[in-house]
Amino acid sequence: MIQEPFAAGSSLIHRLDPRFRIVLVSAFSIVVAISNHIPALLSALAVSIVLAAMARLNLKEVLKRLRVVFWFLLLIWVVLPLTFEGNSLYRVGPFTITEPGVLLSIRITIKSTTILLALMAMILTMTIVTTGHALNLLHLPEKIVHLLLMTYRYIFVIEQEYQRLLTAIKIRGFRSDTSIHSYRTFAYLIGMLFVRASTRAQRVHHAMLCRGFRGRFYTLARFKPSVRNWVFSILMAGVTAGLIVMEINSYG
Amino acid sequence: MDKNGVIIQLEKVCFAYHGGNNVIDELDLTFHQGDRLGIIAPNGSGKTTLFHIIMGLLKPCSGKIEIFGRPVQKEKDFHSVRRRIGLLFQDADDQLFSPTVLEDVAFGPLNIGKSKEEAISISRRILDFLGLSGFEDRVTFKLSGGEKRFVSLAAVLAMEPAVLLLDEPTAGLDGHTKAKLIEVLTGLDLPYIVISHEYDFITAVTGQIYTIENGKIFLDEELHVHQHEHVHRMGKQPHKHI
Numbered sequence: 001m002i003q004e005p006f007a008a009g010s011s012l013i014h015r016l017d018p019r020f021r022i023v024l025v026s027a028f029s030i031v032v033a034i035s036n037h038i039p040a041l042l043s044a045l046a047v048s049i050v051l052a053a054m055a056r057l058n059l060k061e062v063l064k065r066l067r068v069v070f071w072f073l074l075l076i077w078v079v080l081p082l083t084f085e086g087n088s089l090y091r092v093g094p095f096t097i098t099e100p101g102v103l104l105s106i107r108i109t110i111k112s113t114t115i116l117l118a119l120m121a122m123i124l125t126m127t128i129v130t131t132g133h134a135l136n137l138l139h140l141p142e143k144i145v146h147l148l149l150m151t152y153r154y155i156f157v158i159e160q161e162y163q164r165l166l167t168a169i170k171i172r173g174f175r176s177d178t179s180i181h182s183y184r185t186f187a188y189l190i191g192m193l194f195v196r197a198s199t200r201a202q203r204v205h206h207a208m209l210c211r212g213f214r215g216r217f218y219t220l221a222r223f224k225p226s227v228r229n230w231v232f233s234i235l236m237a238g239v240t241a242g243l244i245v246m247e248i249n250s251y252g
Numbered sequence: 253m254d255k256n257g258v259i260i261q262l263e264k265v266c267f268a269y270h271g272g273n274n275v276i277d278e279l280d281l282t283f284h285q286g287d288r289l290g291i292i293a294p295n296g297s298g299k300t301t302l303f304h305i306i307m308g309l310l311k312p313c314s315g316k317i318e319i320f321g322r323p324v325q326k327e328k329d330f331h332s333v334r335r336r337i338g339l340l341f342q343d344a345d346d347q348l349f350s351p352t353v354l355e356d357v358a359f360g361p362l363n364i365g366k367s368k369e370e371a372i373s374i375s376r377r378i379l380d381f382l383g384l385s386g387f388e389d390r391v392t393f394k395l396s397g398g399e400k401r402f403v404s405l406a407a408v409l410a411m412e413p414a415v416l417l418l419d420e421p422t423a424g425l426d427g428h429t430k431a432k433l434i435e436v437l438t439g440l441d442l443p444y445i446v447i448s449h450e451y452d453f454i455t456a457v458t459g460q461i462y463t464i465e466n467g468k469i470f471l472d473e474e475l476h477v478h479q480h481e482h483v484h485r486m487g488k489q490p491h492k493h494i
């Protein structure tokens with residue numbers, strides 16, 4: 001189900017122009033993604049936490065979303081320290097935990113948490129239609145904007161159809177095992193889901209055409225130009241530049 | 253609109269889905285200003301297809317379509333058609349696109365170039381008219397079936413159309429909601445075409461009832477609508493006899 005628990009609010013970040021937010025958070029995320037210097041990454045994480053606090057995000061909802069990456073990170077922590085080549089830190093029987101492996105895992109953990117937090121604070125604090133409108137204004141190709149908005153709006157509907165199909169096969173006594181019948185049934189299920197999703201997409205598109213849709217999204221949300229936008233942008237750009245400087249200095 | 257008040261004119265229109273037989277076969281239809289027309293026909297007889305051809309969503313393989321006195325053929329011709337003919341889809345979920353009710357109803361007006369203020373005031377007026385004031389900030393996909401139907405009707409009416417096409421508007425509605433829909437439709441000052449499987453409903457909201465057979469549409473005067481008084485258990489619950 002689409003829920004936009006962060007979109008309603010009146011914090012400083014909620015009131016910023018969505019275009020500024022998208023540009024700033026994109027620049028920040030790219031810098032974080034390509035940085036390697038751990039103190040720089042830790043500072044970035046601190047910045048993200050400050051942003052989340054400024055947006056007054058609900059801690060419980062934030063943790064719920066971070067949990068999704070947590071499983072991915074767990075996998076990395078299990079695999080990378082054992083498989084990466086380099087100085088060994090610790091040896092258990094045939095397994096060797098390497099220093100570069102551990103460092104890499106730390107970096108990935110900080111980076112993903114930082115970027116996710118920043119996106120939650122800056123992007124999820126606007127409604128999806130506002131995001132689409134802002135992306136239009138930033139001259140992003142219309143196809144990408146549509147892909148983003150439609151996926152977001154209808155992923156839940158498709159999930160519902162999946163559940164319905166699943167119920168339909170369950171009530172007829174289907175039990176999943178490793179037989180060829182089982183695999184074939186799942187293949188049909190997935191095939192059916194694609195077919196249904198595509199006809200659904202066509203109907204939605206038709207309904208939009210009937211209401212005069214010509215490829216652009218409009219939002220009812222109002223964002224007045226204000227000094228606040230610029231002050232925040234300069235600060236945020238300064239922080240991002242600071243991270244770049246830290247990273248470059250670390251190369252000595 | 254031409255002199256005789258003809259809004260929609262189809263002449264020998266054919267349509268077939270990929271590799272199939274003609275669903276619509278040399279169909280002629282003339283729809284006038286002030287007409288209120290019902291269509292009852294079996295599943296798969298091409299009722300929805302007919303609506304989609306009128307809106308330009310499906311392209312007929314042959315035939316002539318004139319709407320408001322002007323021939324329409326290309327996608328561009330249909331842009332103005334879609335502004336003036338409002339189509340209510342069978343499944344409200346296809347139509348409700350935005351997260352909140354107000355945004356969804358304002359989607360059409362904004363698309364046709366209304367300002368934010370105009371779009372909001374039109375939307376509020378229509379919601380109010382349909383008895384949905386207070387629904388503005390409700391989340392569209394959390395509405396009940398009946399509420400969804402009325403919100404999608406509001407979304408169509410917000411385009412301020414000159415004609416309505418209603419595709420099974422009563423599907424999945426209980427008796428009370430249906431009665432409300434009848435009240436709204438008969439109170440509108442608009443010509444419309446209604447597709448429905450329900451005789452009671454269609455006779456309540458339209459004057460003439462047509463049927464589609466072998467891809468052609470014709471006035472079926474042999475249909476006799478009749479009522480019985482009858483008693484049985486659970487008779488108080490809204491139900492159908494088929």
